[in-house]
Amino acid sequence: MSKLLLIAYDPADGLQGAGFAQKLGLPFDLLCLTGVAPTDVGAERALSAGLDEVPPADALASGLSGVAGGYTHLAAVSAMRSKDVLARLAGLLDAAMVTDVIAIESPSVFKRPIVAGSIIATVEVLATPVVLTVRPAAFGTPNLGGASVAESVALAGSGTAKRLSISARGGARPDLTQAKVVVSGGRPLKDAATFESVIGGLADALGGAAGATRAAVDSGIAPNELQVGQTGKIVAPELYIAAGVSGSTQHMAGIKDSKLIVAINKDPDAPIFDNADLGLVADLYDAIPEIRAKLGR
Amino acid sequence: MKILVPIKRVVDPYAKVKPLPDGTGIDTTGVKFDINPFDEIAVEEAVRMKERDASTEVIVVSIGSGDAEEQLRKALAIGADRAILIETSAELDSPGVAAELAALAIELQPDVILMGKQATDDDCNQAGQMLAAKLGWPQATFACKVEPCGNALHVTRETDTGDETLELPFPCLVTTDLRLNEPRYIALPGIIKARSKPLDRRPAAVNQAPRTRTTRYEAPAARPPGRKVASVDDLLVALKERGVL
Numbered sequence A: 001m002s003k004l005l006l007i008a009y010d011p012a013d014g015l016q017g018a019g020f021a022q023k024l025g026l027p028f029d030l031l032c033l034t035g036v037a038p039t040d041v042g043a044e045r046a047l048s049a050g051l052d053e054v055p056p057a058d059a060l061a062s063g064l065s066g067v068a069g070g071y072t073h074l075a076a077v078s079a080m081r082s083k084d085v086l087a088r089l090a091g092l093l094d095a096a097m098v099t100d101v102i103a104i105e106s107p108s109v110f111k112r113p114i115v116a117g118s119i120i121a122t123v124e125v126l127a128t129p130v131v132l133t134v135r136p137a138a139f140g141t142p143n144l145g146g147a148s149v150a151e152s153v154a155l156a157g158s159g160t161a162k163r164l165s166i167s168a169r170g171g172a173r174p175d176l177t178q179a180k181v182v183v184s185g186g187r188p189l190k191d192a193a194t195f196e197s198v199i200g201g202l203a204d205a206l207g208g209a210a211g212a213t214r215a216a217v218d219s220g221i222a223p224n225e226l227q228v229g230q231t232g233k234i235v236a237p238e239l240y241i242a243a244g245v246s247g248s249t250q251h252m253a254g255i256k257d258s259k260l261i262v263a264i265n266k267d268p269d270a271p272i273f274d275n276a277d278l279g280l281v282a283d284l285y286d287a288i289p290e291i292r293a294k295l296g297r
Numbered sequence B: 001m002k003i004l005v006p007i008k009r010v011v012d013p014y015a016k017v018k019p020l021p022d023g024t025g026i027d028t029t030g031v032k033f034d035i036n037p038f039d040e041i042a043v044e045e046a047v048r049m050k051e052r053d054a055s056t057e058v059i060v061v062s063i064g065s066g067d068a069e070e071q072l073r074k075a076l077a078i079g080a081d082r083a084i085l086i087e088t089s090a091e092l093d094s095p096g097v098a099a100e101l102a103a104l105a106i107e108l109q110p111d112v113i114l115m116g117k118q119a120t121d122d123d124c125n126q127a128g129q130m131l132a133a134k135l136g137w138p139q140a141t142f143a144c145k146v147e148p149c150g151n152a153l154h155v156t157r158e159t160d161t162g163d164e165t166l167e168l169p170f171p172c173l174v175t176t177d178l179r180l181n182e183p184r185y186i187a188l189p190g191i192i193k194a195r196s197k198p199l200d201r202r203p204a205a206v207n208q209a210p211r212t213r214t215t216r217y218e219a220p221a222a223r224p225p226g227r228k229v230a231s232v233d234d235l236l237v238a239l240k241e242r243g244v245l
């Protein structure tokens, strides 16, 4: 019998992944690594591992392999943390793997973007089990209701990597991948202080998150966790505002699921205008203060 | 220290690519090929470690068609010592690549495997982790800083929320992110020297049955064309109409 184990880092992550789990149409269990697994997302069992801190990938994947028996599908929401661990888990289980699933054709056929989103590939799974990372925006929010059986599980994994230090920078702004509004800036933002006041300021005025291009991150204008694109975060807000962003294929790969894309660029021929729903040809240093003044925020 | 660096030949990451009209593959007519940029960063990092410690040996390996010699020569020009080309006409999936590389690692016994976090053609982000799992080695993905420290590496890796530093005892595997280094410009003497460095060709050792198969390649749905607005006022009106303000 086919069955899915949905692996979540915390309850919010579980809720995000449950949209996919429900669409897959197989019975599923939800495993939350930290916090208490929600019992109303349609899982048969809501399993809580009760970890205080998630260990490095070698120990975590080894622990997960201990509870993977009996599942034909193992999935998590696509993120750096899940790609790190689930691909290792796939290696331990000798499994098939599909990264960044955006559509389900059947429980063994999935679609995913490749070459920075330039092509959509249909991938057929030829082995059991299969490990999946999924883009939640493609599957919507789950229906809530019912009552899963709540259980706690112990993950007995071991590894030799040792965490020496960790720095999490998250601030007051919403999470980039879940924000309703994202304001992103590129290379012309000059320095970290300018980025923070101009891009961060507009993001705050709109109750949104701040994002950045690779060029902005590479030149130290924005921290790495704000990078959006092929090799950064995938965002799917109601409103994406890109200011001083040229619109490279790699950047666009991360924002295609946005409902409305607004581009502010002083070059009328910037490629971003080909993919923006609304484009304003303007200097961002004039346009953004004017927007904020007229919004009164 | 012995460092093994697997590299992949990929379509030029800056080229615009399309699917073939019949959906059976990617149209690569007129498109250049290059080392996967993340793998080039891995080669650069390995060579920098060698420049700091002359006893270090850097071996690059690629799996695929004979054409990958071009990318191996480029890695040799950056400063790798020798190259191995595992020739196969099969389209390997990541588990297949990990299986070939695991067999090679067992033969060569490197202290460190350094490789790209993902290939810019299939964007899978799988092979390194699968290989580390097969070998039972600790891993650090998405590295932005690598420092040898006795018989271990201290690796700072990018995370979803910031970064963290891991200590990995040898042997270990590291996958590279964009900010680990900026690969050097390759000067002519390096290119000439690379021509005479050893490059061994050998057949695939494992030939594992694929676990996935790509059955169709199609263009993504096009976004309906947008429009330009004339002023901030017009922009705010349009945003209000759409209900996003």
Ligand SMILES: Cc1cc2nc3c(=O)[nH]c(=O)nc-3n(C[C@H](O)[C@H](O)[C@H](O)COP(=O)(O)OP(=O)(O)OC[C@H]3O[C@@H](n4cnc5c(N)ncnc54)[C@H](O)[C@@H]3O)c2cc1C
Pocket (backbone or CB within 6 Å): A185, A186, A187, A188, A212, A213, A214, A215, A216, A227, A228, A229, A230, A231, A232, A233, A243, A244, A245, A246, A247, A248, A249, A250, A251, A254, A264, A265, A266, A267, A270, A282, A283, A284, A285, B013, B037, B038, B120
């Ligand atoms: C393997 C690989 C992976 C990559 N992954 C990513 C990724 O994940 N995310 C990503 O973003 N990039 C990625 N890139 C980089 C990508 O190719 C581009 O180089 C990058 O996105 C460009 O960033 P940018 O738009 O900030 O800079 P630029 O391309 O320099 O564009 C700046 C834009 O700002 C405009 N401008 C300048 N001044 C002003 C002003 N005062 N007001 C308004 N507009 C102004 C200019 O007209 C220009 O269009 C990747 C590249 C590679 C090779």
